[in-house]
Amino acid sequence: MQLANKIIVVTGAGSGMGREMTLQLLKKNAKVVGVDIHENALVETQKLAGVGDDCFKGFQLDISNKEKVEALPAAVIAHFGSVDGLINNAGIIQKFIPVNELSYEDIQRVMNVNFYGMVYLTKSFLPHFLTRPEAHIVNISSMGGFIPFPGQTIYGAAKAAVKLFTEGLYAELKETNVKVTVVHPGAIATNITENSGLGKPKGDPATQTKMALPAPKAAALILRAIEKNSYRITVGKDATILDILYRLNPRFATNFIRKMMKKAVGNM
Template structure:
């Protein structure tokens, strides 16, 4: 899908990949309806974009509130007149603990933001997208959505649900004007730890990093390139690319490898 002169909804636009997606969409001449629960960071995204080629409008929204999400498309249509695509990017991780030690509050929060928020936005905007000459839904899953990561099992389950939701939408919408892309980022340099209300794991709180996350700017560029090419899936980062291949070739070996890496990382 060509992005110039299109109106795209981006969740998690207050920082990280969502902010970079918003900036680069505007640079490509798209109008951006930026969504975030934090009005301060959302406003900063708007200030960074300024008055460039595309127009940015920030909308404070809790994507886990289904009633508010259902009313949201009308707000976007009132401001922009149409909607051509959504990028469900907003997400949080869980506390770095095994399932047995997680509270149901922890579990429900991770599922609500990562899966149900994506589902609510998709259902709310899909009737509008089906009326457009061309439209796009892009959902951000994770490397953890196809590979089990100890200490992030519920996060992975939520992102695996996003993966299957998106692939199912692709099949259901294949004969329509709506294209669908699922995105699998690996390690990206974002503020997801802070946004999730978590402290940095001990092994990362100083000293040399075990891996080198790619900048959010590069991740956003790869995602938008995939959307422009109507790709079925976009794997972002060398770590995600390698583990995607390995997990399909030998899933047990890949799971054991990640278990050893996480044990070393978290101590």
């Protein structure tokens, strides 16, 4: 799908990949509906873009609130007249602790944002998308959605659910005008840890930045996937390599990640 003159909803548009995708979409002459739980972050995104409400409209919204999400399409259509795409990007990670130590409250919060929020938005916009000449849904999973990361087991389970939901949705919509893409990013240089309410990550910031793919590059790859109507993409060398490794030998890959996480979490 060509992005010029399209109206795209981006969740998590106040920071990280969501902000970068928003800025790049606007440069491609698309219009953006920015959704974020932090209203001031949306204001900052719009200031960085240097555009008015005719090109960018921000909506402060907790995507885990089904009733408020269901009211969003009408508000967006009232402002822009129609919608052509949805990028379900907003997400949070869990505390870096085993399942045995994780509270049910924390488990539900991760699932509600990462999985149910994506489902609510998809179901709320899908009826409208089916009336459009063409439309596109992008769901951001994770490399944690296809390979387990100890200490992020619930996060991974939520992202695995996003993966299967998206692939099933693709199959259901294959004969329609709505295209579907699932994205598996690796380590991306964003502030997801802070946005998840976990404070600043410990360890050497320079090392962490060096290992992570810059958010602008990740955003560009995701938007390119929309333009190519890609079924599935991995973003970052780590995600690509681990995808191959896990397919070849799941047990070896799992044990490898376990060792890596044990070293990493000890420095966080």
